[in-house]
Amino acid sequence: MTTIERRPTTLDHLEALESHAIYILREVVAECERPVLLFSGGKDSAVLLHLAVKAFAPGGLPFPVLHVDTGQNFPEVLDFRDEMVERTGARLIVASVQDAIDRGLVADPGPTGSRNRLQTTSLLGAIQEHGFDAAFGGARRDEDKARAKERILSFRDAFGQWDPRAQRPELWQLYQGRVNHGEHLRAFPLSDWTELDVWQYIARDRVALPSIYFAHHRDVLRRDGMWLAVNEFVAPRAGEAVERRLVRYRTVGDATCTGAVESSATTLDEVLAEVATATVSERGATRADDRFSETAMEDRKREGYF
Amino acid sequence: MDLLTRDLLRVATIGSVDDGKSTVIGRLLVDTRQLFDDQLEAVAHASARRGVGDLDLSFVTDGLRAEREQGITIDVAYRYAATPTRKFIIADCPGHVQYTRNMATGASTADLALMVLDVARGLKEQTRRHLCIAALLGVRAIVVAINKMDTVRWSQSAYSAAVDEVATAARELGIADVTCVPTSALLGDNVVAASLHTPWYVGPTILEALEGSDAGAWDSAEGARLPIQWVLRQPGGGRSYAGMVSGEPLAVGDRVTLLPAGISTTVTALRGPSGSRDAAPAGVAVDVELADDLDVSRGDLLAREPLPTVTRELRATVCWFGDEPLRAGARLRVKHTTRSTPAIVESVESRVDVERLEIEPADALATNDIGVVRLRTADPLVVDDYAQHRVTGGFILIDPVSNVTRAAGMVGDPGLAGATARP
Numbered sequence: 001m002t003t004i005e006r007r008p009t010t011l012d013h014l015e016a017l018e019s020h021a022i023y024i025l026r027e028v029v030a031e032c033e034r035p036v037l038l039f040s041g042g043k044d045s046a047v048l049l050h051l052a053v054k055a056f057a058p059g060g061l062p063f064p065v066l067h068v069d070t071g072q073n074f075p076e077v078l079d080f081r082d083e084m085v086e087r088t089g090a091r092l093i094v095a096s097v098q099d100a101i102d103r104g105l106v107a108d109p110g111p112t113g114s115r116n117r118l119q120t121t122s123l124l125g126a127i128q129e130h131g132f133d134a135a136f137g138g139a140r141r142d143e144d145k146a147r148a149k150e151r152i153l154s155f156r157d158a159f160g161q162w163d164p165r166a167q168r169p170e171l172w173q174l175y176q177g178r179v180n181h182g183e184h185l186r187a188f189p190l191s192d193w194t195e196l197d198v199w200q201y202i203a204r205d206r207v208a209l210p211s212i213y214f215a216h217h218r219d220v221l222r223r224d225g226m227w228l229a230v231n232e233f234v235a236p237r238a239g240e241a242v243e244r245r246l247v248r249y250r251t252v253g254d255a256t257c258t259g260a261v262e263s264s265a266t267t268l269d270e271v272l273a274e275v276a277t278a279t280v281s282e283r284g285a286t287r288a289d290d291r292f293s294e295t296a297m298e299d300r301k302r303e304g305y306f
Numbered sequence: 307m308d309l310l311t312r313d314l315l316r317v318a319t320i321g322s323v324d325d326g327k328s329t330v331i332g333r334l335l336v337d338t339r340q341l342f343d344d345q346l347e348a349v350a351h352a353s354a355r356r357g358v359g360d361l362d363l364s365f366v367t368d369g370l371r372a373e374r375e376q377g378i379t380i381d382v383a384y385r386y387a388a389t390p391t392r393k394f395i396i397a398d399c400p401g402h403v404q405y406t407r408n409m410a411t412g413a414s415t416a417d418l419a420l421m422v423l424d425v426a427r428g429l430k431e432q433t434r435r436h437l438c439i440a441a442l443l444g445v446r447a448i449v450v451a452i453n454k455m456d457t458v459r460w461s462q463s464a465y466s467a468a469v470d471e472v473a474t475a476a477r478e479l480g481i482a483d484v485t486c487v488p489t490s491a492l493l494g495d496n497v498v499a500a501s502l503h504t505p506w507y508v509g510p511t512i513l514e515a516l517e518g519s520d521a522g523a524w525d526s527a528e529g530a531r532l533p534i535q536w537v538l539r540q541p542g543g544g545r546s547y548a549g550m551v552s553g554e555p556l557a558v559g560d561r562v563t564l565l566p567a568g569i570s571t572t573v574t575a576l577r578g579p580s581g582s583r584d585a586a587p588a589g590v591a592v593d594v595e596l597a598d599d600l601d602v603s604r605g606d607l608l609a610r611e612p613l614p615t616v617t618r619e620l621r622a623t624v625c626w627f628g629d630e631p632l633r634a635g636a637r638l639r640v641k642h643t644t645r646s647t648p649a650i651v652e653s654v655e656s657r658v659d660v661e662r663l664e665i666e667p668a669d670a671l672a673t674n675d676i677g678v679v680r681l682r683t684a685d686p687l688v689v690d691d692y693a694q695h696r697v698t699g700g701f702i703l704i705d706p707v708s709n710v711t712r713a714a715g716m717v718g719d720p721g722l723a724g725a726t727a728r729p
Binding site: 010011012013015016018019020022023026027029030051054055056057058059141142144145146148149151164165167168169170171172173174176178179180191192194196205278279280281284285295298 | 313314342343344345367369370371372380381382383384385386388393395407408410411414415535536538539540541548549550578579580587589590591604627639641642644696697700701702704708709710711714
């Protein structure tokens with residue numbers, strides 16, 4: 001056997017973030033009984049799924065994948081979800097907001113109303129029904145000031161609530177996954193990744209994404225300072241003009257409250273250049289749901305949102 | 307476009323409440339243009355709404371409703387910054403004594419502590435406690451913002467007095483790498499831009515000190531360590547063992563010992579996230595194959611010499627976060643590397659007097675006390691001294707009923723260089 005020269009090697013930041021995320025995925029799977037991975041079809045959950053496959057290769061995923069389906073999706077994203085499920089052999093569970101509406105658990109906001117906030121009921125229902133004690137999410141701390149405060153393993157009580165004033169200490173990399181019956185954890189392996197890190201990693205590892213992340217022509221209208229796609233969920237109101245523009249998405253969520261940004265970036269390199277020089281934050285540019293109040297994300301998270 | 311790959315420095319802020327930690331971080335982020343336009347607007351809006359001036363920089367990190375209402379930091383906020391030199395992960399920690407557990411959370415992963423103290427008020431007990439915890443956690447470099455210099459009319463003698471106080475405490479705690487900077491985070495002096503008010507000061511700004519610091523990973527740790535997290539089944543019936551490397555790099559061909567069993571074997575294959583490799587340094591998530599067919603499971607550890615110690619008796623320094631005092635006889639769970647086992651507190655030996663930085667005999671640790679305890683564990687643990695090896699030297703104590711983490715523990719003495727045991 002050849003002798004390998006030992007020299008101090010430092011990891012670059014993408015290698016460090018990647019290994020840390022894989023470590024968290026393995027640790028939670030080892031400590032918890034019934035984990036699940038929340039998959040929206042967005043870029044962060046695509047990276048998370050990619051890392052999960054790496055963490056448990058050559059075996060399959062040791063947990064199912066949960067999609068909370070508002071019923072108001074971009075069709076490209078649903079196609080991507082199904083393609084990824086098939087490619088990874090993951091077991092897909094769909095928690096349907098429509099189903100929660102039909103069962104009378106939540107009020108129907110109407111055909112064009114946002115179902116974004118209603119996802120919480122469906123998510124907590126699925127967690128309870130399947131007895132999940134840990135849910136992996138692709139949330140990042142750089143997204144929002146409330147997320148900036150959250151632990152990597154974040155405790156939820158029996159009502160699914162986050163209590164930002166009483167978080168468990170989290171020392172070193174000793175992630176602590178013990179919960180009592182009915183309680184659960186949210187685990188965020190991408191906590192320390194920034195939007196730019198995610199894109200750099202997607203470029204480095206050639207992570208597959210839905211096509212709407214790249215520039216394309218689309219019928220859009222201007223509302224609340226954002227370009228919303230015109231489709232069966234979003235119709236022009238009085239005074240709103242429909243225009244065809246070259247756009248792409250920086251985030252993917254419910255079609256009624258996720259805005260597109262004007263962009264001509266059709267390749268990963270072009271998207272990277274755009275992200276590196278952006279002057280508006282990812283959620284600021286694209287999410288109506290964060291504009292309701294100063295602490296919109298904190299308020300939703302307290303109720304059990306992603 | 308080239309992929310920007312830079313080295314990463316983890317920074318935690320420490321210091322007492324109201325000395326201006328969040329404002330220093332806010333100033334640092336705003337003046338290095340790390341904030342997006344809409345985030346800056348949101349901070350301005352929140353400031354105006356509360357009548358605290360045009361731009362209350364503490365709102366950049368104090369994002370919770372309760373924090374903004376009270377004007378304090380409750381829990382750690384993580385912010386990310388990149389300059390042409392390096393990337394930073396900044397943990398802005400709370401100063402209040404009741405949130406010491408959150409400060410320890412932020413400091414446990416830090417390479418460097420950014421300490422903030424009010425020049426007019428000096429080194430308060432809570433600042434000493436933070437400095438003490440940071441030193442125990444292994445933070446070996448501090449950058450100190452001697453802040454609110456505008457309130458003492460930029461007095462050099464006031465600055466020098468604060469520097470002397472910091473230097474004395476740092477010496478007693480064994481922190482050798484100390485850089486002090488006279489600042490006014492409120493006005494922006496010496497945080498990113500050099501001040502015109504301190505012609506007598508020739509040192510770096512806070513940003514220059516952070517960019518120039520060589521505080522990095524613990525490269526002094528000897529011996530490779532691989533705590534086993536998970537067993538992966540390979541095609542053909544073999545198995546590989548997954549974990550994160552710590553200490554020295556682990557390489558194919560290395561003779562390693564499986565602990566606590568004490569069986570020698572050889573690493574025959576090693577894979578990182580991108581496939582097979584010859585060797586992996588600390589921080590890489592790997593899986594390894596071994597030459598011998600052994601019974602290896604989660605909680606076991608592979609080590610290359612010098613070997614760690616296998617023991618059921620621990621003498622350790624702990625930071626106690628529980629609401630009730632910790633006394634002999636307490637039953638807790640210990641989580642150490644990937645192993646978790648019941649533990650009993652055999653005795654409490656001593657506590658650190660944070661004000662005087664002295665070790666005194668004690669039989670209990672109150673909330674937020676730091677002290678030395680003896681523990682007995684049900685299963686054997688495979689440990690190194692924390693001072694030599696962070697991963698195999700650190701552990702947490704967990705309440706067996708509520709599952710809440712009650713203490714951070716470090717195997718070995720507190721190692722306060724200048725502290726003497728008082729009879």
